[in-house]
Amino acid sequence: MTRRAWWLVVLNFVLPGSAQVLAGNRRLGRFGLGVTLTLIALAAVVGVVYSLWPAVVLTVFTNSIGLWAAALLLAFYGVVWLILTLDTLRLVRLVRATPKARPIIAGFATVLMVGVVGTAGYGAYVATTASGFLSSVFVAGPTEPPSDGRYNILLLGGDAGPDREGLRPDSISVVSIDADTGQATMIGLPRNLEDVPFPDESPLASVYPEGYGSIDGCEVSACMLNSIYTEVELKSPEMYPDAVDQGSEPGIEGMRDAAEGVTGLSIQYYVLIDMQGFSELIDALGGVDINVDHRVPVHTDDTFTEVAFWFEPGMQHMDGYHALWYARSRHDTSDYDRMVRQRQVQEAIVQQASPANVLTKFQAIATAGSQVVKTDIPQGMLGYFVHLASKTKTLPIQSVELVPDNDVDPEDPDYDVIRSLIESALTPPATEEPAP
Structure with missing residues (x-):
């Protein structure tokens, strides 16, 4: 028995x-x-x-x-x-x-x-x-085909705060992904770019035919790239009457047109991340590992002047609070340094978001993500993008930073040079045919 x-x-x-x-x-x-x-x-x-x-x-x-x-x-x-x-x-x-x-x-x-x-x-x-x-x-809507074999997604880091009217994108990037190989290229757009051009079909092109604020100024205090969101959202939302119904916002659509004008790429989707809640998402993932290459301060408050302590060079494991400060720090640094650090944090999140890690912490990640992320990527595209992301994780992420070191002057940018830089980065090198 x-x-x-x-x-x-x-x-x-x-x-x-x-x-x-x-x-x-x-x-x-x-x-x-x-x-x-x-x-x-x-x-x-x-x-x-x-x-x-x-x-x-x-x-x-x-x-x-x-x-x-x-x-x-x-x-x-x-x-x-x-x-x-x-x-x-x-x-x-x-x-x-x-x-x-x-x-x-x-x-x-x-x-x-x-x-x-x-x-x-x-x-x-x-x-x-x-x-x-x-x-x-994610919205329920039609899917978009790749443009020239690539999916181009606008990434906005929104920085809303009690001391500012509305939201201004603090971080602006375009990630261009090869639709077959998954190779991703991050294009960093300085938020202080001036004379931003718009595509001919954009409603902003008729208002600023020579570039944003280049003739008679603009409707907000500073006529820079990240001000376009504020102006359209608060001053001229009627320019994009269908934005909300399509899972977007007028300000986001203005930024999409601006990014297309700068890069020369057709941008199918956007992702907006609320930086105020960004730390919750990183905490839900269990933190991120960042290789700090030079000293970076953490501030005592939002004035970005008084330093509480410094991140020392070397590999650092950061929780959400410290990762956010590492990406946003302005003390004794420049916007271009911040762009590099923001890219580090983005890449670290991609590496940290493994299937096993997401499953074991799913409730916290889902709760944080629903509060932090806004996008117009339709559910029907998620399976394709998840599969594509599995390829992306196996490849090094390339980057193009539109900064002075790459001959880009944000105060007097040559947009032909900018588009040439981007085209060179996205065009694979030609392979020589073997001799017979």
């Missing part, structure tokens, strides 16, 4: 339902076997499809409907396995096993039950939480 008990417990774990078919209610056993074999078949199909067309599987599991279906399936199987395990414990007849084996068998079966049911329950919880997160952050 002791051997029989062990066999039934093991069979219930390896092939749920088989214990009932052999020694109990065969109807229940056949039902359990059917559910188990169906789950195994589904897992096999998903594995085969993922090996051939990974973007298809990722699209299903980055969609609210697909996530809810997965959650219901996991919850259902967890309940079925719980019932089968409790019934198996009844069938083993512990009272007829040897006294020493009884607590071991019962404990082993209980551990297996808690492990399997708990895993299924946590999986269902993650799926429902992810569905809510995706619905709150």
Whole structure:
């Protein structure tokens, strides 16, 4: 009877339902076997499809409907396995096993039950939480094709504060991703660029035909790149009447047009990150590792003048508060230094956001992300971008900084030179044909 008990417990774990078919209610056993074999078949199909067309599987599991279906399936199987395990414990007849084996068998079966049911329950919880997160952050809208084989995404670090009217982008970048290889190039745009041009079809082009503020000034105090958001959002939102309905804002659309004018690239999507809540996202990830190459101060307040302490050179593990100050520090530094540090933090977050790390801290990450991130990337593109990101993580991220060291003068920029720099960075070097 002791051997029989062990066999039934093991069979219930390896092939749920088989214990009932052999020694109990065969109807229940056949039902359990059917559910188990169906789950195994589904897992096999998903594995085969993922090996051939990974973007298809990722699209299903980055969609609210697909996530809810997965959650219901996991919850259902967890309940079925719980019932089968409790019934198996009844069938083993512990009272007829040897006294020493009884607590071991019962404990082993209980551990297996808690492990399997708990895993299924946590999986269902993650799926429902992810569905809510995706619905709150990503829009339901049409997908955009790549432009010249690339996806170009505008990244804005919004810096709202009690001492300023509205929000101004404190960090402005364009990430250009090869749609096939996943190779990413980060283009850093100085926030103090002047005479910013706009595409011909932009409503801002008719107001500023020679560039932003180049003739008669602008509607805000400083006619620089990051002021375009403030001006459009607060002064001229009617320029972009459909922005909100499309998951954006007038100010963001103004910045998109400006970034297209500067870079010469067609920008399909944007991502706005609220810098005030940025630290929460980094804390949720467990911090980031940054290689500090020179001393950087942390300030005592938002005046950026009084220094509390310094980051010393070397590898540093930073929580959200310190990573945010490292990226924003202005004391004894320049905007161009800040651009480099901001890029370091962005790349560190990409490295830290591994699948295992995200799963183990999913609730905190989802909560922080829904408060920090705003984007017009549609849910229908998430599977494709997740697959593309898996390629990006294996490649070094290239960068193009539009700074004086690269012959860019923000106060008198030559936009032909800027576009030439970007084109050179995005065009792969020609390979010579081998001699016959």
